[in-house]
Amino acid sequence: MSTAELIKLSAFSRQVSRMVPPASNIQSAPAVEAIADEAISFQSMALLTQHFIELLKTASIEDDKILGELQKVFTTSLNIVGAYHQQQTTARGSIGDKEAIAQVYDVLLQEIASFYNALSALLWIIGEHIAENDTILPGSYTNADDLFAAIGG
Amino acid sequence: MKITSLQRKAKFDKDFKALPVDLQVPVKTAVADLLKDPIPASRRLHHLTGFKNPKVYTIDVLPNHAYKLSFEVDGEAAILRRVTAHKTIDRNP
Numbered sequence: 001m002s003t004a005e006l007i008k009l010s011a012f013s014r015q016v017s018r019m020v021p022p023a024s025n026i027q028s029a030p031a032v033e034a035i036a037d038e039a040i041s042f043q044s045m046a047l048l049t050q051h052f053i054e055l056l057k058t059a060s061i062e063d064d065k066i067l068g069e070l071q072k073v074f075t076t077s078l079n080i081v082g083a084y085h086q087q088q089t090t091a092r093g094s095i096g097d098k099e100a101i102a103q104v105y106d107v108l109l110q111e112i113a114s115f116y117n118a119l120s121a122l123l124w125i126i127g128e129h130i131a132e133n134d135t136i137l138p139g140s141y142t143n144a145d146d147l148f149a150a151i152g153g
Numbered sequence: 154m155k156i157t158s159l160q161r162k163a164k165f166d167k168d169f170k171a172l173p174v175d176l177q178v179p180v181k182t183a184v185a186d187l188l189k190d191p192i193p194a195s196r197r198l199h200h201l202t203g204f205k206n207p208k209v210y211t212i213d214v215l216p217n218h219a220y221k222l223s224f225e226v227d228g229e230a231a232i233l234r235r236v237t238a239h240k241t242i243d244r245n246p
Contacts, residue, residue, distance in 0.1 A: 057203040078240065085242055113242040120240045125204070128223060131234040132206055134162040140230065141159045144185035147233075151166050 001059030006066065009052055013073040016119070019045060020077075020084050035104045042111035049118035056125045064133055071126050078119045085112045154198075154210075154226065156187045161233035168236045176220060180236055183214045183222055187231050209234070 001009075019041065030038075061067055092105040141147040169180060183196065192198050196212040206225060214220035214236065221239040224231045 054203070058205050060205065082240065082242065110244050113244045116240075116242045117244075124221075124239065127235055127237065128201065128204060128206075128209060131162055131164045131223065134164045134234070136160055136162055136232055137166070139160065142157065143188065144159065144181055147159045147161065147184065148169075148181055151161070151169055 001055065001061055005055055005059070006061070009055075009070065010066075012048060012052060013070055013077070016045065016049075016077045017073055017080075020080050032101050032104050035101065035108050039104070039108040039111045042108070042115045046111065046115040046118045049115065049122050053118065053122050053125055056122070056129065059129075061129050062133055064130060067126055067130050067133075071123065071130070074119060074123050074126065078116065078123060081112065081116045081119060085109065085116060088112060154192065155190050155229055156192075156226070156231045157229040159184065159187065159231055159233065160227075164235055165233040172220075172236065176214070179214050179220075180222065183212060184233065187212070187224065 088105070088109055092102070092109060095102045095105060139147075139150055141150070169177070172180065186193050186196055192212065195216065197218070199211045201209040201211060201223070208225040208227065209223055210226065211221045211223045214222055218241070219238060220236065222236040223234045225234060226232075
């Protein structure tokens with residue numbers, strides 16, 4: 001992965017961490033347009049996340065410090081997005097299915113879920129890069145019990 | 154895929170020791186399943202498609218898919234890499 005791409009990935013991690021509004025800023029009764037705008041934002045971020053997943057899959061990143069930092073930032077973001085999804089699910093639950101806003105809320109929930117799942121996949125790839133750089137420990141085992149005895153578990 | 158021996162990376166030890174105690178038995182069972190031929194379908198063996206190392210695979214640790222284990226294949230050896238949570242939200246609950 002080029003330096004420029006890594007810089008963009010770091011910028012993306014910062015953008016992700018800024019995109020979910022703090023609970024205190026969430027409107028109690030948002031307009032349909034505001035919810036739709038938010039759904040589009042999450043959809044865009046999910047697509048951008050997919051872009052970085054594809055870049056990362058084939059990249060060579062040997063700097064564990066950078067990988068560790070990205071893992072930390074995206075883990076925090078994943079937890080925030082998960083909590084936000086839960087919060088919006090609760091908000092949706094208080095709206096009747098026949099209200100027009102309900103359909104837009106359902107779209108928002110789907111887009112938040114897609115973004116969350118994409119972030120989770122991105123984190124998995126970052127973790128695989130960290131494992132890729134890791135060393136193989138001595139020892140070869142023909143059964144699982146012996147392996148876990150060696151681990152100490 | 155026939156696996157006859159197990160090795161592991163340091164990251165796997167770290168991940169395993171960080172797991173909740175009640176997950177350690179399911180992980181041991183999942184690793185034991187790697188030595189079965191074929192690996193049980195319930196483990197949902199997946200190739201990590203497109204990854205720079207083409208020998209990396211994942212299996213599920215739990216039936217609810219909440220934890221996954223990754224390994225790479227070297228001949229008939231499985232080199233365990235990671236075991237950790239794999240969080241997802243159902244888009245259509």
